[in-house]
Amino acid sequence: MGTCPFCRAQTLAGDSICYSCGRVITGTGGMDNRAKGEYMRGSTRKATIGVAPRFSSAKPKRLRKKKQSRIYQLAMLGLIAFVFLSPDAREFVLSKWAEAQDYAMAGLAPHQVYPLEADYTMVRSIELWNNGSQEGRLLESIPVPINVSSNENGAVSFAYEDGTNIEKQQIQTIKTIKLKIDGETIVIPHGAVPHKSRDNAYVTAFGNEVWWPAKGTGDDLCKHGPCVRVKYTIQPGQYTKFDFQVSLSSTTHTWWHSTRMDGKIEGKAEGISVDRSGTLQDVAQRGGGTRDTLFASTLNWYDRNPNGASNWAIDGRVASAPTVAQTAAAIDASLPSSLKNNAYAYARATFDWLNANVPYDINAPIMARSGEQCLDNGIGDCDEQSNAFMSIMRIKGIPSWYVFGALADSNFNVWQGHAWAYVMLPLSDEYCEANNIILHTCYVEGVVDVVNHKWLTHTPTAYIDWIEQAPSTNVDGYYSGGSMSSNLARLRSFSTQGNAEITGGTWNNKWLEESFE
Incomplete structure (x- = not known):
């Protein structure tokens, strides 16, 4: 007779189980010895003294292979499950993965910090030196800024079929305008209205004249839009300075619907994206076709030499701007077939291409390069890269136009004159109809500042002097800005009072390329 090694009950020879506790006892001969403490003190094979075998650092190969096989099986199961997901489910998973990738990339991307809102007084100073031996004369034209909204072409942002709408946001609100000259302060009315003609000019104690006339072509009128004109006489060896002061409020606004855009920024919810974008053909159906007619109906725009051999700042014609045409073709070829007709994709791809391939020129020529010259030289300043962007837009019939002013750093300590672009992009018929938006109001007009990496976003650091109004001769009127005698030296500058x-x-504007796949 024997005993069960577990419950110590008596068992018969040949029993395979204990009929008292029900446990299997075959092959457990060693249990009796272990229960009595009769076991070897030396280490067993595959074990180390003081370390139980199950904690040995050397795992049996069979177990490792089994574990690896299990991981492989789980991975394959996940892959098979993904393949057999519904198209909508796969699209959802992929979109979430893309968002996760974007989030990770955004955390590492270079960026510029901007204030959300700001109130400040911008000062445009004109300094004059007469280093000659004769009297000097200046006829200056100073642009008068106006209030700017998020949709300058429409009464509202969106109008809905039920009669409601989304109101426009004011992105620049002018508070006061003053000219300080000859120790006197002259208050300029908003928008320079009502006008003051040259015949009714304000005359300072030193006999210098100030007036703010209507638009026109004569020297006594404003050539581009609202302006203040100053006629100043300065004697030999003299220096003078006058300041044009504008107090304003400005706020960040975006026309871009993207996870990369800070949720605090107005306009994001109604903004455009590649998924919401309409086609190139939709452009003419939005905004009453106004922008299409004015800024997309011809391939060339703004001749800087109207009295001689043409020098178009913006040109999309193959014969006169082959580099623009080649660049546009390369950008178009980079887009997937499903986005060849997507207005947003083409405009954004152009923006990214210029950022990647055309560096900023700190020594740009006095007369800005055309879009063709900018691309030929592979370098350009703000005016020139805007010319290149707008030239490429013209090829596809996407309306774009100039905006001029000045740009400050994030702390409003350093300023410089600046030019950038606006672009008009349609939202798709499907998006508009699904959201009950009246079709002709279903578009955005937004800022594209190539050299500062600002895509469809206005920042308070951008002071807007003037947004282009057709015809293109107005642009020349803005650039000309008056005249002066040859014995004078003039310096124009900007500062914050x-x-x-x-x-x-504040918020961070991330400099990231947008991928289209």
Whole structure:
């Protein structure tokens, strides 16, 4: 007779189980010895003294292979499950993965910090030196800024079929305009209205004249739009300075619907994206076709030499601008077939291409390069890269136009004159109809500042002097800005009076290319 090694009950020879506790006892002969403490003190094979075999660092190969096989099986199961997901489910998973990738990339991307809102006084200074021996004369033209909204071409942002709408946002609101000259302060009315003619000019104590006339072609009128004209006489060896001061409020606004755009920024919800974008043919159906007619109906725009051999700043004609045409073709070829007719994709791809391939020129020529010259030289400043962008837009019939002013750093300490672009992009018929938006109001007009990596976003640091109005001769009127005698030296500069009042915090504009696949 024997005993069960577990419950110590008596068992018969040949029993395979214990009929008292029900446990299997075959092959457990060693249990009796272990229960009595009769076991070897030396280490067993595959074990180390003081370390139980199950904690040995050397795992049996069979177990490792089994574990690896299990991981492989789980991975294959996940892959098979993904393949057999519904198309909508796969699209959802892929979109979430893309968002995760974007989020990770955004955290590492270079960026510029901008205030959300700001109130400040911008000062445009004109300094004059007469280093000659004769009297000097200046006829200056100073642009008068106006209030700017998020949709300058429409009454509202969107109008809905039920009679409601989304109101426009004011992105620049002018508070006061003053000219300080000859120790006197002259208050300029908003938009220079009502006008003051040359015959009714304000005359300073030193006999210099100030007036703000209507638009026209004569020297006594404003050649581009609202302006203040100054006629100044300065004697030999003299220096003078006068300041044009504009107090304003400005706020960040975006026309871009993207996870990369900070949720605090107005306009994001109604903005455009590649998924919401309409086609190139939709352009003419939005905004009453106004922008299409004015800024997309011809391939060339703004001749800088109207009295001689043409010198078009913006040109999309193959014969006169082959580099523009080749660049546009390369950008178009980079887009997937499903996006060849997507207005947003083409405009954004152009923006990204210029950022990647055309560096900023700190020594740009006095007369801005055309779009063709900018691409030929592979370099350009703000005016020139805007010319290149707008030239490429013309090829596909996407309306784009100039905006002029000045740009400050994030702390409003350093300013420089600046030019950039606006672009008009349609939302798709499907998006508009699904959201009950009246079709002709279903579009955006937004800022494209290539050299500062600002895509469809206005920032308070951008002071807007003037947004282009057709015809293109108005642009020449803005650039010309008056005249002066040859014995004068003139310096125009920008600065901030006092400190800017920043509210709402700041946000980061990430410099990331948008991928289209």
